[in-house]
Amino acid sequence: MKNAFKDNVKRIGCSAHYVNKVLEHAFTYNDIQCVAAQLLFRIVRSIVTKVRQCHKQSLLSTYLQNYCDTRFNGVYSMFDSFLKVYHELPTILGDEQKRSYLQIDHDDIELLCLYLKSFYDVIEKLSCKKTPTLHLVIPYKQFLINLLSLVDDTNQLTSPIKKCIGQQLKDYWIVDDVHYTATMLYSNLKSFNYTPQQKYHAENY
Structure with missing residues (x-):
């Protein structure tokens, strides 16, 4: 840690941290035009928080994971755990939580989890402590950006969030x-087959 603050030291940002922050920004920051996805995030988080506070986790087949901004993949972990017990939740929810629950469409959660799973996988691989990961940064960045163009998505929930995340990946x-x-x-x-547009820069460098 001390070496990072010395003069003439090249500091390289943590790519897994960048990806995690992009997801955090997309789902929690008010300046993002992703109203439907952010509303879903707040509703799910509220239900998860209430279930955990009431100590009803043991009644479910899988424990619910609440979102934490200091934990990698916090967004995906919360949505995924919620999806796994989606059909079990009505039996343990109070009247207020049931009204919130009825606003959540199972297919929307499933579609969102399918998209976020790719980010989960990339973050896990980039945060590996046993093997080098510098060579994976450029291909994985392009892979996540390409997810936007690979799927023709007109869903009102996922389409805006995908566009937002895709742009932030490029910018941040x-x-x-x-x-x-x-x-x-x-x-x-080294052939840059996955990112041909980056090859010219690499060769010049």
Whole structure:
């Protein structure tokens, strides 16, 4: 940690942290035009919080995971755990929570989890402590951006959030020259087949 604050030290941001912050921003910040997704996030979080406070977790087949902004994949973990017990929840919810529950469409949650699962997988791989991951940053960044164009999504819930996340990945996930070097040196990725538009920059560098 001390070495990071020395002079003439090249500091490289944590890519897993960038991805996690993009998701946090998309679902919790007021300046994002993703009203439906953010409303769903608040409703689900409210129900999860209430269930955990009332100590009714033991009545469910799977424990509900609440969102935590200091934990990687907090958004996905909450939605995924909620989806797994979606049909069990009415039996343990109070009247107020049941009214909130009725606003949640199972298919919307399922579609959102399917999209967020890719981010979960990428964050897990980029935060691996046992193997180098610098060479994975550029391909994985492009993979997540491409998710927007790979699926023709007209869903009113997921379409805005995907566009928002796709744009933020381009703007806020910083790729440094060292990532280009690592990709060039890795035999399976040096051709930049997954990110051909980045090859020119890498070769010039």
